[in-house]
Structures are given as structure tokens and as C-alpha cells.
Amino acid sequence: MEACPRCFGALHADRTCATHGAVLPWRPANVPGPDELAAVLLDTRVPVWVPWPLPSGWLVTGFASVGDAGTGTRAVAVALSAPGLLRGRADLVLVAEEPGIGLGAHLAGLPGPDPGAGFDSAAPHAKLAVGGPRASCGLAVPLWAVPSGPGRAAFVGEALGDWLWAVLWPAEAGVLLMEATGLLDLREPGLAVDLPYGPLSSRVAVRP
DSSP, rough: OBTTTTTTTBTTTTTTTTTTTTTOEOOOOSSOOOHHHHHTTBBBBSSOOEEOOOOOOOOOOOOOOOEEETTTTEEEEEEEEEEOOSSEEEEEEEEETTTTTTHHHHHHOOOOOOOOTTTTTSOOSSEEEEEEETTTTEEEEEEEEEOTTTTOOEEEEEETTEEEEEEEEEGGGGGGGGGEEEEEEETTTTTOOOOBBSSSOSOOOOOO
């Protein structure tokens, strides 16, 4: 069921949210696999980022998007799980989105729709190399830690003209971002990457 990307609340028949007004619809993820990836890649206007090479033990756990057939996909969320620092597993969601969509800010626990002025006023907390059809060789994207909701850590930057968000659960899992030395844009034509899939993440399967 389609929902508001800024709160995951139900949409009215005219695709308006009672809180946020007119929005593009959030399309939650289904069980991850090659078919779900192909569906996201079909009409996306934003990157579909995955850490690459994937650190040991990391799994892809879902693809979700914001948009429709008329507008194309304007935001993509890629969920991953990683070995936890002490026990269990940690969650990471990478979001590429056009300004104003609000998905990344919502996952980060911010009022949104964007990170707000001054988030990049200090030195960046991380840098990731990015690659893909529109990236220059050696392009490094700076990411800044931003205040986030309880139980998570959130970082944001700008890559290829779109917001790039990295949101991790639990909060101490933020250090796992250092394991991801680079990001690959799966839109690259002819790209053949054998992704390891895990169970569907509840972070991107939210339905109203």
C-alpha cells in the first residue's frame, strides 16, 4: 500500500497526506532479490547505492522507492544488515533522493524534508568514494553526522545532485559506516554484481 514518504502514514485517494499535503507515494519493499532490484532500476531517476565491495557478512535486505509511473522514481532506499558490534545484527539504509522528498529525513528521525541549513558547516565525519554511470573516477562524497531520532545514527551528504543519506540502527552502529569504503550505483548499464540477499528489513517494509 502506498504511503507518505515523510511519515509512512496512509494517503488519501488524491495522494495527499493529512499532515504533509501533496506528496509522491512511498512504495515499501517486498522480499529482496534480483526481481525487486530490476523493478526499482526500471524507472529510477536517482542512484541506487550499495556499498561495494560489500564488507564481510553484509546482506542486502530490501529495495524501496518513492514515485510513480508518471514521475519516475525520485527516491530509492536500499536496506542492508551487517554483523553487530557486540551481538546480533545492525541495520543500514542508504537513501538517494531529490531535494524535498523527505524520506531520508524521516528515517533519520528529523522533521524534514531535508537536513536543514548548516549541517555541513563543520568538517565531514566520513567520506565515501562513489562510482557509476554519472560519477567521475575517484569522486569522494563527504558525509556529515546529523542529529537523529533515538536508537539510530544518521549521516547525509550530496552525491550526483541528489541527497545521500546513511541511517544506521542501533546508534553505535554508526561506526560500521567506516567499513564501507565506497558506494556503487547499480544503474550502470551492463553491471553484473552478485548481491547476497537476506530477510526483508522492517526498516523499508513499513506499510500504513
